[in-house]
Amino acid sequence: MLLFLLAAGLTLIFGMLGVINFAHGAVYMLGAYVSFAVGKYTGSFLMGVLAAITLTAVVGALVEKFTLRPLYDRPHFYQLILTFGLILVLADLVRAVWGSGYQEVPIPPLWNGTVDMLGSTIPVYRLFVIGLGVGVSALLYLVLEKSTFGMLVRAASSDAEMVRTLGLPVGSIRMAVFAVGCGLSGLAGAIAAPLFPVELGMATNTIIDCFIVVILGGLGNIRGAIAASLLVGMVRAIGYVYMPSWVDILTFVLLIATLLTRPQGLFHRTARTA
Amino acid sequence: MKISQFDVFFGLVLSTLALSLPFLNPTESLVHLTTLVLIWSIFAIGFDFVFGSLGMVSFGHASFLGVGGYALAIVTQRYGLPFSAGVGLAIVFGAAFALLFSFFALRVSGIFFALVTLALSQLFFILADSKLRSFTGGSDGISGVERPSLLGIDFFDPINYYWFVLVIYALVILLVVSLRSSPFGRVVEAIRTNEIRADQLGFNVNRYKQITFVISGGLSGLAGSLLASLLMYMNPQMLHWTTSGDVIIMTLLGGSGTLWGATIGVLAFEFLKDWLSSWTDYWYGVLGVIFMLVTIFVPRGIVGELARAFATRTHKRSQRASAPAVKQQQSTQNKQTQEVSL
Numbered sequence: 001m002l003l004f005l006l007a008a009g010l011t012l013i014f015g016m017l018g019v020i021n022f023a024h025g026a027v028y029m030l031g032a033y034v035s036f037a038v039g040k041y042t043g044s045f046l047m048g049v050l051a052a053i054t055l056t057a058v059v060g061a062l063v064e065k066f067t068l069r070p071l072y073d074r075p076h077f078y079q080l081i082l083t084f085g086l087i088l089v090l091a092d093l094v095r096a097v098w099g100s101g102y103q104e105v106p107i108p109p110l111w112n113g114t115v116d117m118l119g120s121t122i123p124v125y126r127l128f129v130i131g132l133g134v135g136v137s138a139l140l141y142l143v144l145e146k147s148t149f150g151m152l153v154r155a156a157s158s159d160a161e162m163v164r165t166l167g168l169p170v171g172s173i174r175m176a177v178f179a180v181g182c183g184l185s186g187l188a189g190a191i192a193a194p195l196f197p198v199e200l201g202m203a204t205n206t207i208i209d210c211f212i213v214v215i216l217g218g219l220g221n222i223r224g225a226i227a228a229s230l231l232v233g234m235v236r237a238i239g240y241v242y243m244p245s246w247v248d249i250l251t252f253v254l255l256i257a258t259l260l261t262r263p264q265g266l267f268h269r270t271a272r273t274a
Numbered sequence: 275m276k277i278s279q280f281d282v283f284f285g286l287v288l289s290t291l292a293l294s295l296p297f298l299n300p301t302e303s304l305v306h307l308t309t310l311v312l313i314w315s316i317f318a319i320g321f322d323f324v325f326g327s328l329g330m331v332s333f334g335h336a337s338f339l340g341v342g343g344y345a346l347a348i349v350t351q352r353y354g355l356p357f358s359a360g361v362g363l364a365i366v367f368g369a370a371f372a373l374l375f376s377f378f379a380l381r382v383s384g385i386f387f388a389l390v391t392l393a394l395s396q397l398f399f400i401l402a403d404s405k406l407r408s409f410t411g412g413s414d415g416i417s418g419v420e421r422p423s424l425l426g427i428d429f430f431d432p433i434n435y436y437w438f439v440l441v442i443y444a445l446v447i448l449l450v451v452s453l454r455s456s457p458f459g460r461v462v463e464a465i466r467t468n469e470i471r472a473d474q475l476g477f478n479v480n481r482y483k484q485i486t487f488v489i490s491g492g493l494s495g496l497a498g499s500l501l502a503s504l505l506m507y508m509n510p511q512m513l514h515w516t517t518s519g520d521v522i523i524m525t526l527l528g529g530s531g532t533l534w535g536a537t538i539g540v541l542a543f544e545f546l547k548d549w550l551s552s553w554t555d556y557w558y559g560v561l562g563v564i565f566m567l568v569t570i571f572v573p574r575g576i577v578g579e580l581a582r583a584f585a586t587r588t589h590k591r592s593q594r595a596s597a598p599a600v601k602q603q604q605s606t607q608n609k610q611t612q613e614v615s616l
Contacts, residue, residue, distance in 0.1 A: 020385050070570050078569060079332040080388060081526060084519050085566040090557025204516055208396050210388050252397040259378055259390055 004133050004229035005191075006206065007213040009184030011225045011274040014214070016157040016177045019068060019079045025088035025207030027182045031056050031189025032198045033094050038191075056186025057179040059090075064178035069171065087207075091200060129191055136184070137226055144222070153177055205223060212255050280584040281533045285447075285578070288534065292440055296433050305432040306504075311537075311544050312436075312443045314524065318536035319450055320493025321521045324486055326531030327454065327462050330383075333518040334375050334391030337398045338368040338491040340513030342498025344402065347508040360498045367497015370486045371398075376484045395515050403510040439500055446493060450532045451533065453489070464488055523565050531576025538577050 010024045021027075031052040039048030061087060071078045144150040156173045157164045164170045190203070196202075213232055217224030237256055239247035295308060319333050340363035350360045453459050464472045465479055469560040473479045502508040511517070520543070546564070550557035572579055586608020 020389075066565055067570060074573065075329065077329070077385075077388070078573065080331060080385065081522055082569045083564055084522065085562045085569060087519075088562030089559050089566070092556040096556050096559070150454065204514075208392070208515070212393060215386070215393070216387055237527075248400050249397065252393060255393050256378060256397075259381065 002092040003209060003213050003233060005188035005228055006210045007217065007225040007229050008137065009181040009188070010106070010210050010212050011222055012140070012184070013178055013181035013216065014102075015222070016153055017174055018116060018157075019178075020083070020177075021181065021200055022080060022083035022207065023063075023090060023179075024185050024210055025081075025202065025204060026087045026090035027056050027059065027185040028189040028192070028206050029198075029200065029202040030059065030090055030094060030191040031186030032202060032241075033098055034186070035193050036191035036198050037098070045194075045221055048193075049187065052186045052190035053183045056189070057183035060182025061175050063182075064175045065171075069179070070172075087204070091204075095200060109252060125194060129195075132191065137222075140222060205224075212251060216258050278581065279588065280581045283322050283584075284534050285473050288537065289444075291298070296436060302432055303552075306438050307544060307548060309432065309436045309504055310501075311540050313497050313504060314499065314521075314540040314544065315537040316443055316446050317494055318521050318524050318528075318540050319446060320490045320497060321518075322525045322530050322536045323450060323453075323490040323493065325522070325525060326535070326547045327459070328466050328483060328486060330483070331522065332375075332379075332391045332487075332490075333388055333515050334372075334379070334395040335490070335521055336513050336515055336517035337375070337395040338371050338494035339498035339501070339517065340398070340402065340510070341371050342368045342443035342495030343502035343508045343512055344493065344498075346499035346502050353394045357503075361496065364495045364499035365492045366495070368498065369492035370494075372488045372491020373484070375491070376487045379482055380483055380487070392515055392518075395513065395518065399510060399513040399515065402513050435504065439504070442496070442500065446496070458474075458482075458485075523561070526573075526575055527565065527568055528580030531579075532575070532581060533578040535575050539575065542576060577597040 001014040006024065006028060010021055013019055013024075014023050034055050035045075035048035035052040037048075042048070067086070068079060068081055071082060089223050142150075144153065152163070152168060152173055153176075156168070156170050159171050163173075209232070213225060213228045216231065217226070217228035232251060232254070235250060236247055239250045292308075292312075295305070317335070317339055320338075321332070324330050324332055345364040345367040346357075346360035349355045349363050350357060355363075375391060375394055378394060379387050382390055392556055454462075461472065461477055464475075465477070465482055469479060496497040498512065500513070524543045525536050526539065527542050528537065529535030543561070546561060547557055550560050556559065568575070568605075574582065
C-alpha cells in the first residue's frame, strides 16, 4: 500500500501534467525525515505526518511554480532532467540538516500491537497503513472523478488552452496537482518512517520501485497503479517466502515481460488517453 | 552534422590546451583530473550520440560503462588476456549490451524509453552488486585493474597514460564526426527532425535507432574500460543509474548535439565538482542547483550558446568586414571562463 501511495502521486502528476517526477523518491525521503524530526520534537506521530504532508506539498508547489512552469513547452526530457537535478538538491539539503546516518522512528503507541488474523500475527500498524491506502485511493478517486475541482483538473490536462481561454487559472491548477502529488509522496514517507530505517538511499532506491509500479499499471492510470502495486507487492511477498535472493530480479523480469507484451501497461484501456 | 567554423576554431583551442598540458609541469592531480575528464568525455560523447542526435534520453548508459569496466577487469585478471584484448572486449560487450537493451527499449518511445532503460540498468546493477558476486567481486569491486603495456612505455606514469587516453579521445572524435557527416548520420538527423517523414521516405527508423544505440554503447564500454584502468579499480557503483544521471547533467551543461558540448560539459562538471567540494561537503546539491538553472535558462548548454554567439558575431563581422580575429578569440575564451566559473 505504501507503494500505491507513492505510485499514485507519481501517476497523478504524470496523468494530469505529463511530467515524470524523478524527484518523487526524494520527496518521499523528505517526508520521512520531516515526520521523524517533527515527531521527535512534538512527541506526536500525527503532528509529524501532518507536517510532512504540508511541507512536501509546499515544496511541490514551489518547484512547480519556479522550475517546471517554464518548461512545459519544451520536449518531455527537459522536465525529466530537471527533476533529476532536484533529487541532488533535496538529497543534499536533507543531508545538510540531518546528517547521513540512519534515523529510527518508533511505531506510535496507539498502533503498537498485533492482532491474530487468519492464523497469522499481523502488526496493527501495518493494518493501519493498508487502511490508509484504501482511504486515500477512495478519496483520490472521488475527488478526481466526481468533484468540480477534479473535473477542472481533467479538463486542464486534456486541453489546457481551452481551459485558459475560459478564464480558469491553469497555472494554479497545475500547481495544486503537483503539490497534491508531492504531498501524497510525503505522506507515504511519513507513514513509512516507522517501518523502515530513515536514510538517504530512500531517494534513489524508492523511485525505481515506483517506476516499476507506474509502468506496470500504465502511466497516468490511477486504477492501474492500485492493481500494479498489489501485484508487485504480492510477487515480492511470495518471492521472499520461496526464493528471497531472487526477489528484486523477479520484479524486473515481471516488468520486462510486461513491456514486451503490453507496453502500455497491464491495465491499459484505450478509452483513457489522459 | 555540419562542421562549422566555430567547431574547428573551438577544436583548435581545446587541442592546443590538451597538447600543451603535459609540458606545463602540471601537478599529478591535475593530470589525473584531466585524464578523467577525457575519459568521461568519451562516455558523454557516446551518450550524446543517442541523446543529441536522436533526442532519446537513455538511463541505461551506466550499464554500458560498467560492463566495459568489468570486461577489462575480469578478462585481464582472470583469463590473463592482454590489455588491448580487454579494451576490445569492453567495446564489444558495451555494444552487445546496448543491442540487448534496444530489443526491449526501442519497443517504446519518449519517456517510456527512459524508464525502460532505467529499469534494465538497475537490473544489471543488482546483478553485479549481489547476484554475480563471485564474478564481479560484489560491492567490494575489483582492484588492481591493469594499465596498458605498449612498446615498453610505462603507463603507470600519469602523463603517459594521459597521452594514451588523449589519442583514443581524438580517434573517438574523428569517428563521431565522420559518422555524423556520413549518409548514415544524415538519416539519423532526419529521424530526429521528423521521424514520421523519415519513415515514410522508406528508411527503417528502428534499425537506424538500434545501430546508433549500439555504437553509443560501444563507446560507453570503451570509456568504462579506460576509467577502470585509470582508477585501477572497478565497483558496481559505476552501474548505478545515478551515473547515467551524471552523464545527462554533463551533456546538457555543455550543450547536447554539438561537437564539443559533451567535452566542455564534462570539463565544467569535473572542475566545478573539484572546486566546490573543496569548500563544501554538499557540492552535489550546489551542482544540482546550477544544473537546474542551466536546464531552465540555458537549454542549449555552454557550447550551444557560444556557437550561437559566435555565429551572430561572424555574421555581423562579415557585414562590417572588420574586427580582428584575435580579439574575437579572446572574447570567446573570456566568455567561456566566465560561464564555467558561474
